[in-house]
Amino acid sequence: MQIQIFTKVDASFECIGLDGNTISQSGIINMPQSWHKCYINLHRNDITDIKIGGESIRHCLNSGNNTIAGYEIWLHGDPAQYFSRISECIAQDDLLTFKSLKDKYLITESWNVEVQGDFIPHSVKQFFANGEGPHWYHKDNFHALPYMKHKDNVDTDIDLSEDLQFLDSKFYGQGQCRSLKPQPVLPTIKLEQIKNKKLRDTMGSFGFTEILQMQYVELQPNSVLPIHMDDFTYEDGKSIIDGPTQLYFVLSGDSEELKLKFKNVGLLDVSKPIFINNRRFVHSLVYTGNVPRGVLLAYGIRQPK
Numbered sequence: 010m011q012i013q014i015f016t017k018v019d020a021s022f023e024c025i026g027l028d029g030n031t032i033s034q035s036g037i038i039n040m041p042q043s044w045h046k047c048y049i050n051l052h053r054n055d056i057t058d059i060k061i062g063g064e065s066i067r068h069c070l071n072s073g074n075n076t077i078a079g080y081e082i083w084l085h086g087d088p089a090q091y092f093s094r095i096s097e098c099i100a101q102d103d104l105l106t107f108k109s110l111k112d113k114y115l116i117t118e119s120w121n122v123e124v125q126g127d128f129i130p131h132s133v134k135q136f137f138a139n140g141e142g143p144h145w146y147h148k149d150n151f152h153a154l155p156y157m158k159h160k161d162n163v164d165t166d167i168d169l170s171e172d173l174q175f176l177d178s179k180f181y182g183q184g185q186c187r188s189l190k191p192q193p194v195l196p197t198i199k200l201e202q203i204k205n206k207k208l209r210d211t212m213g214s215f216g217f218t219e220i221l222q223m224q225y226v227e228l229q230p231n232s233v234l235p236i237h238m239d240d241f242t243y244e245d246g247k248s249i250i251d252g253p254t255q256l257y258f259v260l261s262g263d264s265e266e267l268k269l270k271f272k273n274v275g276l277l278d279v280s281k282p283i284f285i286n287n288r289r290f291v292h293s294l295v296y297t298g299n300v301p302r303g304v305l306l307a308y309g310i311r312q313p314k
Contacts (some may be wrong), residue, residue: 010086012038015058023048025123027140033311040134042086044142050079053107068104079183083143098145116147126294128231136236136293141273152252153213155274159282165260169225171205185227193222195246216311222247239287253286255308262302263306268295
């Protein structure tokens with residue numbers, strides 16, 4: 010489909026597809042029917058319109074972002090796909106005039122990612138290979154957010170043996186798991202009931218006041234968690250787990266060799282502690298490190314920090 014970019018002065022354009030392939034043209038761009046992130050060397054005020062197949066994108070033009078280098082905006086070669094995504098994700102009032110959407114929205118970008126290894130099922134390879142492009146998640150809709158970052162670095166040297174004594178043989182995937190209790194069921198455990206002081210202080214630093222469940226999961230090198238969504242349908246504590254509430258804290262292993270993808274979000278940065286919405290987002294994980302990977306998972310009642 011032809012993309013036309015109309016500007017007040019001459020401009021250069023570069024559009025990058027989900028595979029990383031680049032289209033660099035001026036005036037009219039022949040774009041495949043897929044998502045492309047486009048860079049225009051002008052700011053928003055100098056761009057008068059963009060047309061996809063001769064159809065103006067109208068106020069959707071304000072879905073982009075000004076940068077030092079110019080304006081960046083996601084476009085799709087199929088106008089139906091484009092308008093559907095924008096309508097699904099962004100409130101109309103936020104598009105009537107140009108403003109920074111980053112103030113109100115968590116903006117994610119899902120690219121095509123290649124994962125290699127004979128140990129990886131075809132379904133998982135395809136899950137990572139098929140990027141979904143951009144999504145916008147309104148920050149006021151907490152339960153629909155895919156994740157929330159934790160701002161501070163946290164010491165990974167924590168003794169879990171005193172508190173996590175239940176061996177979980179039903180863990181989904183190839184992991185070995187130790188838990189605080191057999192199931193994430195009520196009642197919760199008060200923070201002060203955690204026996205190990207450093208673990209108690211660490212959970213407090215994350216804002217936890219009560220713990221519904223805490224788990225340590227270890228994956229061996231060349232391990233996979235298949236495509237799934239954590240199911241709490243019949244758990245009485247499920248209301249506590251709704252939203253980006255599960256702590257995901259890598260304690261050991263090579264975080265650069267760990268790829269965790271959420272559908273419609275893309276790869277998550279797990280180099281620092283993060284709170285994830287594993288209940289509402291389909292996800293999969295591939296770990297290609299040379300040493301076992303250990304991660305601490307926890308969910309409960311907390312005051313975000």
